[in-house]
Amino acid sequence: MTQVRNSQSTDTRGLTMRRNISRQKKLFLLLFIVPSLVLYLIFYIWPFIYAFYISVFDWSGYSKKMTFCGFDNYVKVFRDPIVWSGLKHNLYFLLWSTIVIFVLSLFFAVCVTRLKIKCPNFFRIVYFFPNTLSIIVVGVLWMFIYNPSFGLLNGILETLGLDGWVRDWLGDKNVVMGSLIVPQAWMYIGFYMVLFISAIQGIPEDYYEAATLDGAGQFRQFFSITVPLIWGTLRTALVFFVVNAFARTFALVYVVTEGGPNRASELMTTYLYEQAFQNGRFGYGAAIGVLLFAIVCAISMTIYKLTARENVEY
Amino acid sequence: MKTKKSVGPVLSRGAINFLMCLYAVLVIFPMAWTIMSSFKSTKEFYANVWALPKSLDLTNFTNAWKTADIGTNILNSLIIVGASVVLTMVLAAMIAYAITRFHFRGAGLIGKLFIVGLFVPLVLGTIPEFLILQKLHLYDTRLGLILVYTAYSMPMSVFIMMSNFETLPSTYSEAAMIDGCNHFQVFFKVMLPLAKSGLVTISIFNFLWEWNDYIYAMTFLPSATKRTLPVGLVKLTSMAMYRTDWGALFAGLVIVMFPSVVIYILFQNQLQAGMNSGGIKG
Numbered sequence: 031m032t033q034v035r036n037s038q039s040t041d042t043r044g045l046t047m048r049r050n051i052s053r054q055k056k057l058f059l060l061l062f063i064v065p066s067l068v069l070y071l072i073f074y075i076w077p078f079i080y081a082f083y084i085s086v087f088d089w090s091g092y093s094k095k096m097t098f099c100g101f102d103n104y105v106k107v108f109r110d111p112i113v114w115s116g117l118k119h120n121l122y123f124l125l126w127s128t129i130v131i132f133v134l135s136l137f138f139a140v141c142v143t144r145l146k147i148k149c150p151n152f153f154r155i156v157y158f159f160p161n162t163l164s165i166i167v168v169g170v171l172w173m174f175i176y177n178p179s180f181g182l183l184n185g186i187l188e189t190l191g192l193d194g195w196v197r198d199w200l201g202d203k204n205v206v207m208g209s210l211i212v213p214q215a216w217m218y219i220g221f222y223m224v225l226f227i228s229a230i231q232g233i234p235e236d237y238y239e240a241a242t243l244d245g246a247g248q249f250r251q252f253f254s255i256t257v258p259l260i261w262g263t264l265r266t267a268l269v270f271f272v273v274n275a276f277a278r279t280f281a282l283v284y285v286v287t288e289g290g291p292n293r294a295s296e297l298m299t300t301y302l303y304e305q306a307f308q309n310g311r312f313g314y315g316a317a318i319g320v321l322l323f324a325i326v327c328a329i330s331m332t333i334y335k336l337t338a339r340e341n342v343e344y
Numbered sequence: 345m346k347t348k349k350s351v352g353p354v355l356s357r358g359a360i361n362f363l364m365c366l367y368a369v370l371v372i373f374p375m376a377w378t379i380m381s382s383f384k385s386t387k388e389f390y391a392n393v394w395a396l397p398k399s400l401d402l403t404n405f406t407n408a409w410k411t412a413d414i415g416t417n418i419l420n421s422l423i424i425v426g427a428s429v430v431l432t433m434v435l436a437a438m439i440a441y442a443i444t445r446f447h448f449r450g451a452g453l454i455g456k457l458f459i460v461g462l463f464v465p466l467v468l469g470t471i472p473e474f475l476i477l478q479k480l481h482l483y484d485t486r487l488g489l490i491l492v493y494t495a496y497s498m499p500m501s502v503f504i505m506m507s508n509f510e511t512l513p514s515t516y517s518e519a520a521m522i523d524g525c526n527h528f529q530v531f532f533k534v535m536l537p538l539a540k541s542g543l544v545t546i547s548i549f550n551f552l553w554e555w556n557d558y559i560y561a562m563t564f565l566p567s568a569t570k571r572t573l574p575v576g577l578v579k580l581t582s583m584a585m586y587r588t589d590w591g592a593l594f595a596g597l598v599i600v601m602f603p604s605v606v607i608y609i610l611f612q613n614q615l616q617a618g619m620n621s622g623g624i625k626g
Binding site: 058070141154158171180216 | 364367368370371372374375377378390393394435436438439443446448454458461462464466467468469470471472473474475476491492494496498499502527528531552556557559563574577578581593600601604605607608612616
């Protein structure tokens, strides 16, 4: 009898203990997941959904009055010539900054890792510097470089005797877009170079040794070993770049030219910001944002599909 | 021998070294020129924009400090960025630990939700974020900006912390459980110290972007007394342009530049390692 009762009580004790443990585990998971998730949902995920909702209202945002207007905002967006010229500028920016940044950063990454230059670490550290600067610092710095009366660029051109090239780099509507791509590239080349350096360093050295023995030169090695083996990183970086490019370009243009001169560098994003926060047209701004969102998603998905390759295992 | 001397038909070793050095100059020169100009008076600046300053005169720095209330801006930046970096560290580590170490239903889904966040274009978010902050009475408050920064840091931070916890062996936590530690003790006493490198990496990343952020700070926290350093610097820029006081402007730029460059130089090895392990990889 006593034995049975004893074993029963240990049994229930074990059960309550196990129940306690599972309750403690539940409490633990709740405390560890809920705060982060709630914060993330409210301030990161919800805004995206909310934007679609706002975009079908005629709303100043500062008043309580919200009038439902269906797709009116979208019709206006499609008829707004500034939206379309903004989109053209956005795409121009995207295309050229992608080409310049990816070609140069990949070239520098190969130089640092494969071409045995002197002091590779020095270049790796220094090239990243601009990426640690605020967009304000970069913007003001390049405003001085481009300044027409005492700017560094015109100064250098005059010293080199290239007076014909001297111009008002940010005030001339024909060159302003090109002038804005340079600071953008200057800021991000180092970041992508460091990323590609990490990827290239992960490739086993034997591949290169074997290729060298077979008589493959550096160019051949680059296209037949380096590129295929870091393809995954290149692809992710490209999609990541495209997704973020619109926000980054916005900050730079907003600081340096505010879309000028005479809207020559106006982007969809600067126009969106102006409409919402300066003219108080929040519904209209949100509609521009939704259109832009769709465009960015379409572009990045296309890139993702087009760059699909079979993964090379190593 | 030929393959050792040249790297291909077009570029010689010398040309490569030259190009690398040229770009290094393009990177360093504008920054060095800013630092140099911050010690020059406006008269000196106009006399010759290329010349070295006559002396290491700190007048510009004191002027920048006085006219633009840089001291208050720095304090605001330190409070906001500091609070957000710490909060992100705690929240990202906790949720990353919970979803990688406990196989409950929905764990994978939550992880994916954060990773998707990495690939969402942020431009759409500014308008609704502004309205949400207004509704929650967090618009133009330091707390509001802290929460926005923390939420925006989450995708990358959770992603890096997840890959960090995935690599840690489970033997440590099992041993601690047998020794009688509960889940909380296991996390804070055993697992968190082991994930130190991930915590350092995300803190540097988050510090750099939040310290430098201008757009969100300007949009969500516009009051003069609450301005962060980059927003204050824009104010200083417009004042300096109005008075053509370039010295104070350059001093302001140096004040913003200095902390992030120093942090980067101190932790660049850690940053490189972080990009190796987590970062953005395929």
